Amino acid sequence: MSDVDLRKLRYFVAVAEHLHFGRAAEQLFIAQPVLSRQIRALEEELGAQLFARDRRGTALTAAGEQLLADARPLLAAAEALQRRVIRAVEGTQRFTVGFMPGLIVTAAVRTLTERHPGLTVDLVRTGWFDQVEVVHDGRVDVSVVRLPVDPHGLVVRPLYTEPRVVVLPADHRLAGKDAVAVGDLADEHLLQDPDTVPEWSAVATELGTDRPAVPVFHSVEEKLEHVAAGRGVMFLPLSVMTFYTRPDIAYVPVPDLAPLQVSLAWSSVRPVPLAEEFALLAAQ
Template identity: 75%
Template sequence: MTDVDLRKLRYFVAVAEHLHFGRAAEELFIAQPVLSRQIRALEDEFGVRLFERDRRGTALTAAGEQLLADARPLLANADALRRRVIRADGGVETFTVGFMPGLIVTGVVRALAERHPGLVIDPIRTTWDDQTDVVHDGRVDVSVVRLPIDPRGLEVRPLYTEPRVVAMAADHPLAAKQTVGIADLAAEHLLQDPEIVPEWRDVALEWSPAARGLRADHPPVPAFRSVEEKLEYVAAGRGIIFLPLSVKAFYTRPDIAYAEVPDIAPNQVSLAWAAGRNSPLIEEFAELAAAEMPA
């Protein structure tokens, strides 16, 4: 078998994500016939069919599903390799650190910089959606993450835990309370994935089998891109969210109230980097983070 062509893999992933050759071709800025030929060539190289196409549309075969699962990390690793090589060619040693909202990496960054005066350290703010993507594609060397994450392809080292609070509108009936129980929130509209707060999910399902924050009287949860967007919905009285305690300190505002929720698990803060990377700087940063960052 010949070596896998990364360009063909990128074409395949575009089609697999859109399940539409026309839209994938537009995204890739190539003609649809060219894209179709490249996909056929990739199928010939593997000796399998990757897509089923009929009048109803395009669907992945079992082989296509497997290739999609493996292609994404492979392409991300290729992007990471390219970024690291380009940074090395710049003649200045650099080290990039991802961090989630509420997490302060300044102490660790300063400690590492003091040990390596010529090292340029760049912090990069991440979100729930990309806190591990930035590791896979090489935008950062390490990322201070909040669990849960998909650990595949990553080395993950726990740092510390912190309590979580519930955010609600300032005029919410529970807004004056310092502490609330998870059962008090079972009827609320949750503006985040229930899997992130399994304690709420289980109580809400017991309260109502149609719960999970998506009951018939509640609209679907939008695809939020930031904490700020979620808090706008909270302030408008359209639901609640659970946040780590440190995030609360960064988003104090008069139209939002916070309360401690002692009967949900704390948030785990960890350090993540690409599995298999043997970097003395990464190990040194991990040791400093363990010493500097405990809550």
């Protein structure tokens, strides 16, 4: 078997994510016939059919599913390698920290730079969808994350926990309370994955009420807009409450919700100097 071409793997991942050769070709800025030839070449090199194509569309085969699972971390590792080489060429000593909205890393960053003169610490804001992706692809050395995350390929070091609050429209019947119970919110429309709030899911299921589909959001800002418009409620970490203040929403503590775990994550497949030291500083 010949060595796998990373370019072909990128082409494969694009088709696998779109399940449409035309859209994948547009994303890759190549002609569709060229993309089809590259995928056929990859299938010949691997000795396996990766896609099943018929009148209904394109689907991954079992071999394709396996390759997709393996290709993503491999491509991420290749990108991380390229970034590290560029750093070495530049001759700069850099340490990059990813952080979620509401999580403050200033004290740890200051102490680290004081301990290591000449070190440049860069900061990258992350979100729920890329808080560990930035570690895998090398954009950051460490990432301050909120669990749960997929621990595959990571070292995950607990830092601390933080309580959660419910976010309500300012004119909501419970908006002026000092605290509310999860049961008080059982009949509300939840604007997030119910699996992330099992305490709410348990009491909501008991009511047996049909629930509308949960919208797909890509940022906290989008979620807060929907809450302010009266379309539902959501649960957020307490630190996010201090990060986003606005007059048309209210934050109310929910004592019977389990706190969220904040951790530091870094790659387990490549050395990350200073990761352990930063973890100790961030936990203080």
